[in-house]
Amino acid sequence: MNFKLEIWRQFESGQDGAFETFEVSGIDPEASFLEMLDQLNERLSHEKRRTVAFDSDCREGICGSCSLVIDGNPHGPRQVTSCQTYMRDFIDGATIKVEPYRSTTLPVIRDLVTDRSALDRVIEAGGYISTTTGPQPDPNAMLVAPDVQEEVMDAAICIGCGACVAACPNGAAMLFTGAKVTHLNLLPQGQPERESRAISMVNQMDEEGFGGCTNYGECARVCPQEISLDVIGMLNREYRKATVKKKPKAPPKMLTQ
């Protein structure tokens, strides 16, 4: 198969970028999108031209590294990660536009590589259960009904790729944050910090500059893990309950020895 690629080139964060056009030919339809880019980079090496920078690691859709925007769609046309997008999904001879995520909260580092550390900081604000390594209660002491476990798992499978942010016209990270809050707040182990978690994670989203949700639903449309908009509903409910019940305050400092 042959394609014309229009790829975003940007040398550094803060600099101007532009699209550069490349033609690739003889691509196997079974090759993944990233393998097609590998082949382009191999050729650019031969031609002694600067290769195209893009993130990828596991290439099986679970690590969340890859983060292209293909023809305007975060990840690609099929609601799977960029690494699981195959050339057979495109029409032979097509012109394909490849961009990085576009969001001020996820700035471009180079070409198609973006800085997603804001998402780590949202987790750092409360996306965990405060426990440390050591003797723990019998895991069957707190039973979890299988349907609750299923609901938890449907949210916990978030890969933190940030496509939801890239797709949202408001640049919101509500699907990402909602998924973590749903995961932890539904579990018995997550109850003690239920309210402080919702409040501090939402506060951190605001601090990072993520927008708010106005129900476009674009995030769920592109999410490769098919996380449902329900998690945003859950996040809103948890936040509202927590703020009505008590004044927002910083989570208690964890105790170290």
Added chain:
Amino acid sequence: MKLHAKIPDGPIEHKWRTWLDAHKLVGPRNRAGKNVIVIGTGLAGGAAAATLGAHGFKVKSFCFQDSPRRAHSIAAQGGINATKDFANEGDSTRRLFADTIKGGDFRSREANVWRLAELSENIIDQAVAQGVPFNREYGGQLATRSFGGVLVQRTFYSRGQTGQQLLLGAYQALEHQVAAGNVSVHSRHEMLDIVIVDGEARGVIVRDLVTGEIERHAAEAVVLASGGYTNVYYLSTNAMGSNVTATWRAHRHGALMANPCFTQIHPTCIPQSGEYQSKLTLMSESLRNDGRIWVPRKSGDDRRPADIPEPERLYFLEERYPAFGNLAPRDIASRAAKVVCDEGLGVGGTGRGVYLDFRDAIEQHGREVIQDRYQNLFEMYERITGENPYETPMMIYPAPHYAMGGLWVDYELQTTIPGLFAIGEANFSDHGANRLGASALMQALADGYFIAPHTVTNHMAAKRGEVSTSDSAFDAAQDDVESHIAALVDVGGSRSAQEFHREMGNVMLDKCGMARNAEGLNEALCKVREIKDEFWRDLRVDPGVEELNQSLEYANRVSDFLEMGELLCHDALRREESCGGHFREEYETEDGEALRDDENFAKVTAWQYQGEKGDPIPHDEQLDFEEVKLATRSYK
């Protein structure tokens, strides 16, 4: 060099307790003054950094990925073993221990394996307390299933994403400690050298992958949790970035590398489809619980699999290993698949594939039950291949997956360099010549949560002088790193690192993969050296070292793989026996099974680096089997 494993005296079931009771402590008030460096944020590294941070030490955690949550532990699918015996089958520490020793084909250290089995229960407790959503039975209790190489159901799982959920548990614990101010995470940073002062590991040199800046970090101890080296085969189930650089640079400084030839080729992966392919995808071994593996009895049978009647199907694992059938251990299942494909019975475009068929399981349990068990795996398969496994059997073939070998460590997980620890897949200790399914997660977490935090503390309790990053050892290490980088850029050739990597991987897989012989290994040694020479003659790296430069990162990793590949061949040559994942064609029984030589090779081979031109020197650690009798492994 005499290898001293420092195994505590006393009965095996008390050794770890004995060690814990006697180890040196650091008082709570003194901990904040002690720095420790952890390289890698997978299950082992993330767990160790979080635990040491919670103890109050100052932890610096490094990963080359853009977030600690992306380490490749995340891709583990099937599950994690523990001796909870919730299934009431009489499972016990001794049974898990014995299964692991036997599964490893008697090439692992008994005391370490016992401790692993002993700690397995704590891991489940710890993970559940962190909010890891393991699958549940109808009554809400934890569910378990069975896995290859064992006869009990001791594997806990979160659908087919157990690694992801356990890693997110460790990652969240890590972020919790970041919030508490005990851990700093340096993502997009790659370790390029360790720094040794007065014979002890006292720091690292890392490269900031965004700015290209070379940084120095000093500490009282360095923990390597940088994973395995299976990407030496180029195509493997590892991530693109998985590399040997951290452990190899430690090896160059004198840390011994043990049993490098023990690599695992996993039986259930999606077959290769073309030359351009960059990685292979694993399908969880748990599929073998319900899937039946077969090939047509007739070579070149091109009927649709559903049209091939029962008598014309060869269920080769069930026929050959009736007791374990499709659940035979990985090394055995992989080789059996290779044998039938070598005989020309393989299926698929390349002839290197076998069927994994769910027809009977769907008939027996109904589609819903199978869907419940494997839905995401089936979806993943369909996404990659475009075929629906509910209707047509999957096609699978073995692929390089895991490195049992790694840095030699003693009972305290300390390498031959004092103050340098290796945990998780980066060390060699627990899996012998073959790892059983669902025990990598167990070992990484046992090392990270429950062992290394204590043994590292024990090391840090001793008094030692301050080390500043302006010490001459740091100067020397930084010079080395910078000249290596400059050398890579200066080659100025025309081929990308990926081309050399691919070429080398083909040689390694062909000559040092599922079956090896002396002639082939010698040939591989020559070829790898040739590729290395060519690499240093014709490599092309993008110019610009003080910036994000992915071609430089990759070339740097490949330069280490090229050296590692040689060592792997040396080790495979020296081990004149077949055991576990190491199958030497010269040493097989009459019916084609592995022929072990316990008299000469019931030992660990740990290699000492002798410079780029010199041949590495082997050192042996004798393995004693007191608890499990040395016996020929039989899964028939």
